[in-house]
Amino acid sequence: MRRLVLAALAALPLAAAAQVTTLKIVSAFPENSFYVTRLNTWIEGLNNAGKGTLQLNFIGGPKAIPTFEVGKAVSTGVVDMAMSTGAFYTNVFPESDALKLTQMPVAEQRRNGAFDYIQKVWAEKGNMIYLARVVEYQPFHLYLNKPIEKPDLKGLKIRITPVYRDFFAALGATVMQTAPGEVYTALERGVVDGYGWPIGGIFDNNWQERTKFRVDPGFYDAEVSLIVNQDAWKKLSPAQREFLTSQALSLESRNDYWKVYGQQETERQAKAGIKVIKFEGAQAKQYVDEAYEAGWAGIIKVSPQHGPKMRQLFTKR
Numbered sequence: 001m002r003r004l005v006l007a008a009l010a011a012l013p014l015a016a017a018a019q020v021t022t023l024k025i026v027s028a029f030p031e032n033s034f035y036v037t038r039l040n041t042w043i044e045g046l047n048n049a050g051k052g053t054l055q056l057n058f059i060g061g062p063k064a065i066p067t068f069e070v071g072k073a074v075s076t077g078v079v080d081m082a083m084s085t086g087a088f089y090t091n092v093f094p095e096s097d098a099l100k101l102t103q104m105p106v107a108e109q110r111r112n113g114a115f116d117y118i119q120k121v122w123a124e125k126g127n128m129i130y131l132a133r134v135v136e137y138q139p140f141h142l143y144l145n146k147p148i149e150k151p152d153l154k155g156l157k158i159r160i161t162p163v164y165r166d167f168f169a170a171l172g173a174t175v176m177q178t179a180p181g182e183v184y185t186a187l188e189r190g191v192v193d194g195y196g197w198p199i200g201g202i203f204d205n206n207w208q209e210r211t212k213f214r215v216d217p218g219f220y221d222a223e224v225s226l227i228v229n230q231d232a233w234k235k236l237s238p239a240q241r242e243f244l245t246s247q248a249l250s251l252e253s254r255n256d257y258w259k260v261y262g263q264q265e266t267e268r269q270a271k272a273g274i275k276v277i278k279f280e281g282a283q284a285k286q287y288v289d290e291a292y293e294a295g296w297a298g299i300i301k302v303s304p305q306h307g308p309k310m311r312q313l314f315t316k317r
C-alpha cells in the first residue's frame, strides 16, 4: 500500500510535465511581411517563457493556409490560433471587418466596453477568442499609378479587400479583391491602377517598384489581431490561459511602436520616389468622412444586429 502511494507521488511531476500544450498558429499575412517578423519574435519570447506550460508552433503564412481561409481554419479548429485582420474572414461572420473603424486605441477599447463587445461577437459568431490587437496607428491609404485631381476614381481599377470595398466603390472605382500575396503581380501586369494598403509595409514585397502615388490623407486604422479557436482555449488550464493572455497583452502594450514605423515608412516612400497626392482642408475632411460613412453603411447593412452598437462603441465622441 505504502509503496503504491510512493509510486503515485513519484509519478506526479511527470504528470505535471505532460501538461505542456502546443498550439498551432498561422499568419494570414505573407511569410516575409514585417508583421510576421514581429510575430515570430514574439513567439520566440513566449516559447522561452512558456517552457513546461505552453508553446506556440508557427505553421506558416498563406502558403500553409490561404489568406481568406485563415478565419475558417481558426473557427473550425484546423489551427488553434492566427494573426489576421478581420477583413480576411468576413466569410466566417461579416462583423469581422468593423475593427478597421475603431477610432480609439485598443487600450481604451478595453476600458469603454468596445473590447468586451468584440469578444462577445467573436465568440458567438466565430467560435473565436479575440485575444489582442497587435497593429494599430496605421491608417490605410490609396496608392495609385495614375494621377487624380479630386476624390474621384471613375475609370480606375483598384485592388481591394473588404476593408476598402465600400469606400472605393462609392468613389466610383472598379474594384478587384486580392490577397496581399497577389498585389505585386496585379500591378506588374497592369491589371490594377492602384491598391489599398496601410501606411507601412509596401516595401515588404517590393510594391514600391510599381507604385507612383500615395493619396493623403489616410483613413481608418489598420487592424491586425491574434485570434484563438474557442475550443482550444477552453481546453487550456487557467494558468495557461493567463500566461497566453499576459504574453499577448505585452505585445499589444508595445503598439506605440507603429507610430514610429508609420513615420519611417512615410520617409522611405518619399525616398523611393513615391509622390503624394494630397487633399486638403474641406476636401480632405469630406474624403475621410465619406470613408467612415461608406464603411459603417456597409457594416450595418450586413449586421443590423451588431453594426449600430459597434458604431457607437468604436466612434470617438
Ligand code: 173
Binding pocket: 085, 087, 160, 161, 162, 163, 179, 180, 196, 197, 198, 222, 223, 224
Ligand atoms: O490586404 C489588405 O489590404 C488589408 O485588408 C489589410 C488589413 C490590415 C493590415 C494590412 C492590410
